[in-house]
Amino acid sequence: MTDTPRLSLPLLAAGQAQKHVTHNDALIRLDGLIHLTVDSRTQTAPPVSPTELSAYIVPSGGTGAFAGRTDQVALFEDSGWTFLSPRAGWQAWVIDEVEHNIWTGTEWRRDSPLSSLGAERWGVNATADTTNRFAVSADASLFNHAGSDHRLKINKNAAGNTASLLFQSNWSGRAEFGLAGDDDFRVKVSADGSAWHDAVAIDRASGSVALPGSPWATAANLLVNGDMAVNQRVFAGGALAAGTYGFDRWKAATGGANLSLSGFTITLTSGAIIQPVEPALWGLDSFAGLPLTLSVENLTGGSLAVAIGSQSGTITAGAGRRSVTLTPAAGDTGVLQVQLSPSAGTVSFARIKLEHGPLATRWSARPLSVEQMLCRRYFLKQDGQVLIDAYQAAAATSRQSLTFPIPMRATPSVTAAVSLEINVQGTDRGVVAQSSERAYAYVTAQALGRVRAAFDAITFDAEL
Numbered sequence: 512m513t514d515t516p517r518l519s520l521p522l523l524a525a526g527q528a529q530k531h532v533t534h535n536d537a538l539i540r541l542d543g544l545i546h547l548t549v550d551s552r553t554q555t556a557p558p559v560s561p562t563e564l565s566a567y568i569v570p571s572g573g574t575g576a577f578a579g580r581t582d583q584v585a586l587f588e589d590s591g592w593t594f595l596s597p598r599a600g601w602q603a604w605v606i607d608e609v610e611h612n613i614w615t616g617t618e619w620r621r622d623s624p625l626s627s628l629g630a631e632r633w634g635v636n637a638t639a640d641t642t643n644r645f646a647v648s649a650d651a652s653l654f655n656h657a658g659s660d661h662r663l664k665i666n667k668n669a670a671g672n673t674a675s676l677l678f679q680s681n682w683s684g685r686a687e688f689g690l691a692g693d694d695d696f697r698v699k700v701s702a703d704g705s706a707w708h709d710a711v712a713i714d715r716a717s718g719s720v721a722l723p724g725s726p727w728a729t730a731a732n733l734l735v736n737g738d739m740a741v742n743q744r745v746f747a748g749g750a751l752a753a754g755t756y757g758f759d760r761w762k763a764a765t766g767g768a769n770l771s772l773s774g775f776t777i778t779l780t781s782g783a784i785i786q787p788v789e790p791a792l793w794g795l796d797s798f799a800g801l802p803l804t805l806s807v808e809n810l811t812g813g814s815l816a817v818a819i820g821s822q823s824g825t826i827t828a829g830a831g832r833r834s835v836t837l838t839p840a841a842g843d844t845g846v847l848q849v850q851l852s853p854s855a856g857t858v859s860f861a862r863i864k865l866e867h868g869p870l871a872t873r874w875s876a877r878p879l880s881v882e883q884m885l886c887r888r889y890f891l892k893q894d895g896q897v898l899i900d901a902y903q904a905a906a907a908t909s910r911q912s913l914t915f916p917i918p919m920r921a922t923p924s925v926t927a928a929v930s931l932e933i934n935v936q937g938t939d940r941g942v943v944a945q946s947s948e949r950a951y952a953y954v955t956a957q958a959l960g961r962v963r964a965a966f967d968a969i970t971f972d973a974e975l
Contacts, residue, residue: 546604547566547584547604548566548603548606549603549604549605549606550567550606550607551567551568551607551608552568552570552603552605552608552619554567555569555570555577556573556574556577557576561592562587563587564587566586567585568603568605568612569582569584576592582614583596583597584596597619599615600614601614602622608621610622631644632644632645633645633646634646635647635648636648670694671692671693672692673691673692674689674690675687675689675690679704683704684707685704686701687701687707694715695712695714695715695869695870696711697709697711697712697713698710698711698712708723709723710722710723710724714869714870716869717868719870721868721872722872723832723873724873726875728872729873729874729875730866730867730868732875732877733788733803733866733867734788734849735786735792735882735889736758737862738775738862738863738876739758739759739777740775741758741759741760741879741886743759743886743887743890743892744757744759749771750768751763751767751770753767757784758772759889759890760786761784761785762784762786762974763782763784763785764783764784764785764850764852766782766783768783768784769781770782770784775861775862776809776861777859777861777863778857778858778859779851779852779853779858779859780857781857783850783851783852784851784852785848785851787974787975788847788848789846789920790845792885792888797844797845798843799820799839799840799842799843800840801839801867802837802838802867802868802869803819803836803867804834804836804865804866804867804869804870804871805817805826805834805836805837805849805863805864805865806832806833806835806864806866807832807833807861807863807864808831808832808833808860808874809859809860809861810826810827810828810829810833810858811828811859812853812856812857812858812859813853813854813855813856814826814827814828814853814854815828815851815852815853815854815858816851816852816854817835817850818848818849818850819837819848819850819865820840820843820847821843822837822838825854832873834871836870846975849865884916884917887917888918888919888920888973889920889972890972891915891916891923893969893970896965896966897911897913897952897966897969898931898963898964898966899952899953899954899964899965900961901956901961901962901963902960902961903959904956904959905936905956905958905959906956906957908954908955909954909956909962910951910952912949913942913949913950913951913952914949915949915971919947920975921973922944922945922947923947923971923972924944924971925942925944925950925970925971926968926969926970926972927941927942927968927970928966928968929941929964929965929967930965930967931963932963932964933962933963934956934961934962934963935954935955935956935957935962935964937957939954939955940952940953940954942966947973950971952964952966
């Protein structure tokens with residue numbers, strides 16, 4: 512044996528010449544290793560001007576003389592570097608960290624958090640790892656004040672990241688609260704740790720509270736016929752020319768649109784659809800300056816481009832209710848144009864909702880009768896046939912009054928088909944809107960006697 516087994520100190524050989532050289536080498540190593548102090552354990556390159564006191568723990572990625580010496584102790588002696596492989600239990604004080612380190616057999620680890628740098632990992636009756644750097648296994652944990660207050664701080668990098676407290680059952684998430692994916696405070700719950708449901712959402716700017724999971728607490732939808740269930744025009748889906756209405760309250764934007772409806776799923780193949788939203792319908796003078804959130808359910812196929820007045824944004828694809836919040840500019844007064852279009856390709860989604868505030872709440876359908884009445888404020892298709900059958904003198908006119916089921920937005924334009932006419936003076940028959948609340952059908956007799964006219968497919972249009 513030429514070296515000692517623990518510190519690798521050179522041993523004198525019998526009859527060895529210049530024994531002082533070997534002996535001095537052993538003393539130098541002892542001087543370096545006993546109460547070992549190293550300059551750094553993160554410096555990858557040897558210093559330019561080392562001294563007899565220079566010592567390092569070589570980190571990964573060493574260069575120059577340190578290359579290939581990861582985790583070894585480098586000692587500068589006799590104008591050169593000596594490298595020693597540590598044994599489990601070796602200890603070293605790292606000067607630039609002001610920290611005591613120990614070699615575990617596989618890595619150099621801080622022995623205790625004595626400095627402001629602290630320990631890289633800390634386990635209390637548990638094993639910490641690179642993700643859970645602080646781990647505690649106990650019946651309870653106590654964070655006490657040091658004379659007055661005590662605050663537990665959880666900091667995240669940016670708004671899109673998460674800072675939260677997660678509660679698990681057998682390592683599967685069941686509840687979470689904090690800032691999850693944005694800067695609004697949320698409380699979420701899950702039955703399986705995979706699908707999550709917002710229970711409470713608090714707006715960071717106003718403090719307004721939404722209960723997305725509670726049907727009775729949902730905000731009113733500022734859109735009419737958001738699920739496109741009302742279809743007075745009997746639109747079968749497909750292409751719509753620019754400015755043409757299909758499903759009630761929805762029309763094609765400039766360039767047209769192609770859409771279809773299956774159940775509650777709306778598929779928008781191309782183009783854009785628009786709903787003009789009238790502030791007066793909701794008791795407002797204007798939407799300018801009010802944050803509005805547009806949301807859809809189960810968006811697939813890609814992102815959905817949204818424009819609210821002059822402002823635009825994007826809803827990314829995903830399951831559940833997806834949303835974007837936009838605030839109409841000061842110039843967005845009067846009727847507000849709400850537009851949806853695929854960012855690319857074909858998209859499918861369901862149940863469009865526009866609501867006050869920055870938080871999306873769950874879908875809650877108005878009663879169908881109410882939704883139909885809202886639609887009829889803008890467009891009304893008269894059910895059945897209006898028949899005028901009278902006995903009149905020549906050139907005399909007979910009328911039949913028509914009262915709208917709900918006052919329309921304005922005096923509407925009228926279209927009607929004439930399916931029957933007898934003894935009519937020329938084309939002096941038709942349907943006329945008198946106001947936003949009523950209209951009349953009339954016919955003028957050509958000669959004395961019975962005069963008849965039947966009107967079908969009557970529509971009253973007061974669309975924006």
